Amino acid sequence: MYKIVGIFCILAGCMGLGRLKVRQEKERIRHLRELIRIIRRMQDEISYGKHTLPEICLILADNVDDCYSPCFREIHRQMLEGDGTGLKEVWGEQMGVCLQNLPLQEDEREIIRQLPACLGLQEETRQALGFEQAVRLLSGKCQKAEETYENKSKMIGSVSILAGLLLSILLL
C-alpha cells in the first residue's frame, strides 16, 4: 500500500515539475510579448508624443503588467529626484532587479538592460527606430518560443511521466 502511495507521489511530483517547466515557458512567452509591447509603446511615445524617457517611464508605469510597474515608477522617480545618476545606470539597475525573477533567458534580460545604449539621437523618428533592433531580437525569440511551445510542452509532459516511472522503478 505504502509503495503504491509512494509511486503515486513520485509520479505526481515529477508531473508537477514538468507542468511547472511548461508554465514557465508559457510565462516566458507572455513576458516576451509584454516587453515587445513596452518597447513599441516607448517608440510611439518618442516619435508621436515626443515625451522624455522619464515621462515615458511614468506613462508605462500605469499601462504595463504589475510586475514592471514599480520598476518604471522608480526609474522616473530617480531620474527626477535622484542624485543625478544617468539613465543608463538607473535603468540597468532597476531593470536588473525587475527582470531577475522573471522566467526569461539571460540574453533576453540583457537586451532590455542595454536598451538606453541606443539613446542620444536628436530626431524622434530615428530615436524610435533605435529601439527597433531590440524589438527584432525579442520578436525572434518570442516567435521561436511560440513555435516550439506545443512540442516542447508535450515533450516535457512525457519526459516528466517517464522520469517519474524510472525513479519509481529505481526506488523499488
Place this chain on the structure above:
Amino acid sequence: MRREELLRMFPEKMRHRWQGMADLCDNLQELRFRAGQPVIVVDGGREKYVDLEGRIVDRQDAGARITGQEIEEMIQHLCQYSLYAFADEIRQGFLTIQGGHRVGMAGQVILEDTGRIRNIKYIRYLNIRIANQIKGAADPVLPFLYEEGRVCNTLLISPPGGGKTTMLRDIIRQISDGTVYGQGVNVGVVDERSEIAGSYMGIPQNDVGSRTDVLDGCPKAEGMMMLIRSMAPQVIAVDELGSSRDMEALRMACGCGCKLMATIHGSSLSEIQNKKYMRYVIEEGLFDRYVVLKRANGRCVMEGVYDREGKPCIR
C-alpha cells in the same frame, strides 16, 4: 531658487563641485559655461567663479574650468537623456528645463540645403538663466494696468535679463487671482518657451493664478488664436514678441475683445517705436500702457509707465 533644484541640473559626477556653490548663492541669476574656460556664476548682478572645491571665488584664475565633454554630459542630463524631445528647441539655440529655467546654447550649426538650421553640434557654450518667481514683483506696476476695474492692454519693455518674464508672470498671477484694482479674470497664457509657467507634464511649476490656462510650447501666433477659440480668455499673455506674425495675432486677439499682456526686448519706448513691425501697432494705439523695465543692482525696477500716446504715467 532651491538648492536641490540647482543641483538637479548637474549629472552625479559633477554635483560635488556644485554643492558648495548651491549653498552660497542666494540670488543666483545666471550660470555661464564655456569649454576650457572658468565657469561664471552671476549672483546678485556680480560675476563670480567657482573653484575646484566648489567655493565661490572672485579671481578668474582660481575658477575651475569645464571641459567640452562635461558640457556634453550636462546637456544629456538637462535633456533627461532624451535629446529628441528637445530637438526643436536646440535648433533654436535654447531649451527650457523643469522650473522654467532657460538654457541657451551655442556650438557648430548644421544647415539643411534650404538654409534652415537642422541641428547644433559640438555645443560648447551654455548659459543657464535661472527663472525666479518673485511674488509681488508686479505690485508697483499694477495700479497702472487697470482702468475702471478693467485690465489695460500692456506691453512690458526691457533689455534681455531685465526681468520682463518675472514681471509678466507676477502680473498674470495677480490679474488671474484678482487684485484690489479689479476682479480676477480668465487669463490665457501662450508659453512658447515654457518660461512663464515652467510647466512640467502640463502642470505649471510656477504660480500663475487660479484662473489661468496655459498653452505650453506653442508658437505665439497660433497659440493666441487657439486659446481664443477654445478657452475664451479675457486676457491673453505672451512673452517676447518678435515678428510681424505675432503682431497680426495680437491685432486679431484684440479684435476678439481680449486684453493683452505682452513683453518685448528693448531699452526704451522710442527704441520699440523704431522697430518696423512695432511701429504700426504703436501708431494704431493697440497698447494702452507701456511699462519700461531695467535691471539695477541685480533687481528688476520700473523705469517708467507710458500711456497710449507715449506720455508718462509715472517717472
